Amino acid sequence: MKAYGDEKSERKEYTELVRGTRYLAPGGIMLYIIPSYRFSDRQIARFLATHFEDVALTRFTDEDYPDFRQCIFIGKKKESKTKRFDELLYQKFLDCNSEHFIETEVKPADQLIGEQTWTVPAVKPEVATFYTRIEQKEEFYSLIHNNKGFTAFKERTRPKSLSIGGDPIINIAQGQMALLLASGAVNGVLGEGERLHVVQGMEVVTQVVTEEKTEHSTITKSRTKREVSVKVITPKGIVKKLM
Template sequence: MSQQHERFYALERLQDLKGQISKGMAEMLSLRGKVEKYKESDLPRAQRLYLELQKERNHLVSALGEAQLFLQETEEYQLSAMGAKLQQGMQGFNLMATAYKPVYEAVMAFAGKLPDATQTTNAAIIGRLMNNVKMGYYPTDPVNIDLILKGITFPSGVTTNLLDPCCGCGKALRQVAQGNNCFTYGVELDESRAEEAQTILHRVGVGSFFHSRISNEAFHGLFLNPPYLSVLTEGGGRARHEKRFLVESLRALTMGGLLIYIIPYYRLTSDICRILSDNFTDLTVWRFTDSEFKKFKQVAILGLRKKRSDDPDTANTLEHYGYTPTAISVLTELAEGQYAVPAEAKTVSVFKGERFNEKELERQLRQSNSFQKLMSKNELDSAQKHPLLPLSIGQVGLIGGSGMINGLVSCDTPHIIKGRIVKVKQVDEHEQHNAKGMKMVTEVKEVISNKMIFNVLTPDGFRSLV
């Protein structure tokens, strides 16, 4: 896809927010005028209009907050800071104030500065986004994986199952499992990376994770570094995989199982934070080391799965980190052994990728009882067999004629036997006479039959059995 046709989610969303913020501010100004108009003559109507004004303000505050995150993604940090100030000011703004003009001008000026995905003036922004895309593939930095591992304790005496729903070439998951008595499972969409992953992971499913079949609650650990910065699909639909992978994969994690979720800090949006807080406990957020964080803005979110329950306070805390990355502690500060992987043994009974995988098929056939039974027929064919009943004379003839009993016969009186079939021609003549006894015709009937002959060589001499 050429650069002029690249359509990034962040730019598209900022364009939508540009319209929402402008329209929301104009609507607030209109509603404020109507409240003023009816507050003396029709108080109930003025009260209803005031409630609408409050809702509109809430929508505007939400849009300003969302714009900040996408501005962080596009590295428009000054504009993001401006949005944060406007959001804070709008939250405390007195809706019955008469000085709406300065607020209106400030909000409209901010909206006017937001990037427009339909114009070519955003070449610098697109360039920054393109530098980070890498076809959606972000191998996790090995140094930061080691820092994460420092904070994890694996059980002794139990083989733990680890799952990476977008494993790439498998190196990150292999590093997590190395020396920790783990069985590794990965799923990868790209066939070339999946082929490489098969050489270092125990099992790899090829194809889309969303169309794979995997056992629920069978994994002790979930390592999730989903694709970032998803572009729009050909049909125009928007897809951010950070959220979808989290929703679809958490069911595979056992209760108490450890989540390692790696995303850019600006993807700590309200919906993702709510999913995390409702399904995990002991949640912590850690910033990658400075050099790596500067490139991809990554954070590691660690937590233990729990039964779903609402936790809005934790969600708000997580969401705050999306706006203030400087408040996030660096991974070097993660305490040693802070998280323990469950010690309960688990069985992964179902693990099938979307697409046909020869190596996975080979593994399944080796474990299949049906395949073993099929192969055991060869052993039966090569084993010594005895008839259940004595052979009939016809069966003896067939065996002898086919040559299956030719050769040395080992018994009390050893002998060599060879069977052969010869054709025998028999001619019968039958004369027919008339009533006076005179010969009319001679009928000749020729019959050809097979005769079985066994030639036997014994210590006492040669014998021929017919």
């Protein structure tokens, strides 16, 4: 299995053991549950036999062990900087590769109750102090108003408006007129006073079929033709249709 941030794929029992021990306080109690045969892994066995004391190894109860085949390690993290390697404990872990050893030499968890106790050390966390004060909101008005990010936000959220006025420099092509139709700019009431018009525009789509005769056959071609139709009512009530 390859976890996030890892460079290679590997079993995670040993990796998580090292990570968990790193954050465990000296004198803290480690509960480590993995498949029983994994305790015979030399890396895991050596690490446990080096970094922990007051150790107990127990397995799941007789009712649950056949289904899960897992053992529970309980140990206190050593407080001294110099860690002494426990050879006998190391050998016991290596023997966990044998199911016969697990069933005969490792007690079920329900039989371990009351035989050995561990004390979880109290932790005194250091709370960082900080200073706050209440500010007047008026002091932030000018800062927000002159902020470049806030100015850009206002520009992005400003309502879009379409302004049409004056005469076009050149005649409007059909493509440009179609764009005006799609945007709704040539529908409704336009202009003021004597230049007030009621305009309705639409796009007329037709199919144009042509035939081309060759020496041996006739080729039929079909293309789509798009035209713009605009109806205008002038202030005098005259209806005009531009096609």
